Amino acid sequence: MENIRLLLVDDETDFRAPLKKRLARRGFVVLEAGDGDECQAVMNNASVDVVVLDVKMPGMNGIEVLEWIKENHKKTEVIMLTGHASAVDGVEGIKKGAFDYLTKPLEFPHLVQKIEQAVEKIRRDAEKQQEAEFKTRMEQQMISTERLASLGTLSTGIAHEIDNPLAIIKESAEYMRLLLSKADHADMPRKSDFENAVGKIETAIERAKRITHQLLGFVRKPETFFAETDLKVLVAETVEFAAKGAEIKGIQIVQDMEGVNGTIWSDPYEIRQVLFNLLTNAIHAVESDGTITVSLKGTDSRVMLIVEDTGKGIPKENLGKIFEPFFTTKPPGKGTGLGLYVTCGIVERLGGGIDITSRVGKGSRFQVALPRSRKACENMGDNKELCVDILNKIKGDPAK
Ligand SMILES: Nc1ncnc2c1ncn2[C@@H]1O[C@H](COP(=O)(O)OP(=O)(O)O)[C@@H](O)[C@H]1O
Ligand SMILES: [Mg+2]
Structure with a gap:
């Protein structure tokens, strides 16, 4: 610890002033107070x-001041x-939480030693607190990873x-x-009612199929097909495909x-599917x-596909949930949450990672990083970044 800050609280100026000088010479930053009120x-x-x-x-008195300090x-x-x-x-002071006590007249080296011991305790406490916070964070991360994994297994099942x-x-x-449609049913009573009912069944089946199809899309597909791909062409095609929905809203x-x-x-x-989901x-x-801006950025080893919008943004309390299956803020029929x-x-399967920045009322930015080369893909087991990890980074950093 650098610049250790001391406060001398004593009503006798004759005692305080020389002590302050000697402590300052030892490198401490020394503040003074003449009574409890000044101390506060x-x-x-x-x-x-x-x-x-x-x-x-x-x-x-000192004990009352001590109680106030320990409280505040x-x-x-x-x-x-x-x-x-x-x-x-x-x-009595020690009972109430003081580090220790010394008796007057003071021996200066004793005081310095006591101060150093107290500082050492502060350092140890801070370390312990950091360790405890780290442990809690790790536990939370494991819980959310496990939860995602078990939700995944359950829902694909x-x-x-x-x-x-x-x-x-x-x-x-x-x-x-x-x-x-057969001729012998041409004169069937209430035929159109039956046709309507069948139509509703067909629409509902389509909707259910869409959900199961999306869910199964999360399972590792053995037929993942890697090839040399021109992302510029792919982006242009996908944007064109999504443009209709955007045009209607004037976006x-x-x-x-x-x-x-x-x-x-x-x-x-797979990349097309990712981009389409983000664009939607x-x-x-x-x-x-x-x-909505779709941009590509790249280095020798990675390519970044970025979808940025000027939309409503994602509230902080939802950031940790948006990757969960079935989490949606959209009305039924519009969102599946998948x-x-x-x-x-x-993205995980392709060896990449996702990063999100979002501000409520301003917009959101989804950045997908993918390994560029064949070699990087083949080694991706070693260097892949799980979305879940990234999620936890987001949770831990409210500035984002
Ligand atoms: N670009 C975005 N801007 C604001 N909110 C978003 C954005 N992308 C995703 N979300 C939030 O994440 C939720 C989950 O998204 P998603 O998994 O695609 O499911 P769905 O779109 O079916 O709701 C959405 O309901 C929405 O609340
Ligand atoms: Mg969606």
């Missing part, structure tokens, strides 16, 4: 590491000064189970359609890919007249 005023305005506190003072400035250590006859006050009966319902609906999608090498060794289908979210988040969950799975 000083401590409310400046940080103090160690207080050297006289027990016998007019006004608030827990990290500050207090060394009590008592008269020979009143060592019992020192013992359910998706598989639902796919089978869904296929049977679909087949039966098709069969009903076929029957209804402009800007592409910024000038002077970047867009060649990457990766799976173009951005379009949902932006009001009319807003802008887009980012799937995106996260894909």
Whole structure:
């Protein structure tokens, strides 16, 4: 610890002034107070590491001042000064949280030694607190990683189970359609009601299929297909595909890919899916007249695909949840809550990572980093950044 800050609290100026000089010569920053009130005023305005506190003072006595310090400035250590006859006050002080007590007349080296011991305790306490905070953070991270993993296993299991009966319902609906279209049903009573009902079943099946399809998209697909891919072409195509939805809302999608090498060794289908998911979210988040910017940035080893919007932003309390399956803030029918969950799975599979910056009312920025070369992809088991890790970084850094 550098610049250790001491506060001498004693009503006798003749005692305080020379002591202050000697302590300052030892390299301490020394503040002074003549009584309890002054002590409170000083401590409310400046940080103090160690207080050297006289027990016998007019006004608030030392024990009362000690109680106030321990209540309001827990990290500050207090060394009590008592008269020979009143060592019992020192013992009382220790009971109330003082670091130790010394009796007057003071031996200067003793005082310095005591101060150094108190500072050492402050340092150890700070270390302990840091360790405890680190442990809590690690525990939280493990819980959220496990939770994501088990949610993933559960939901993909359910998706598989639902796919089978869904296929049977679909087949039966098709069969009903076929029957209804036959000539011998031409005069069937209330035929159009039946047709409408079958239509509703078909729409519902489509919706359910979309959900199971997205969910299963998170499972490691053995057919992930890596190839040399031109990201500039891929981005332009995908933006064109998404542009219709944007146009309707009067949103402009800007592409910024000038002077970047867009060649990457990766799976173009998967990247398209990622970009499409991010664009869809951005379009949902932006009001009319807003802008979405898709940009590419790159180094020799990585390519950054960035989707930035001027939309409503993501509240801090949601940042930790948006990658969870089924987390959505959209009305039923509009959001499944699977887009980012799937995106996260894909990016992880491609050996990359996702970083998010968002400000409520200003907009959001999703940055996907992908390894550029074939070699980097082949070694990706060693260098991949899990989305979950990144999520925790976001949680831990409210400035983002
Ligand atoms: N660009 C964005 N701007 C604001 N909020 C977003 C953005 N992208 C994602 N979100 C939030 O994350 C949630 C989850 O997104 P996602 O997993 O794609 O599911 P869905 O889009 O179906 O709701 C969204 O409901 C929304 O609240
Ligand atoms: Mg979405």
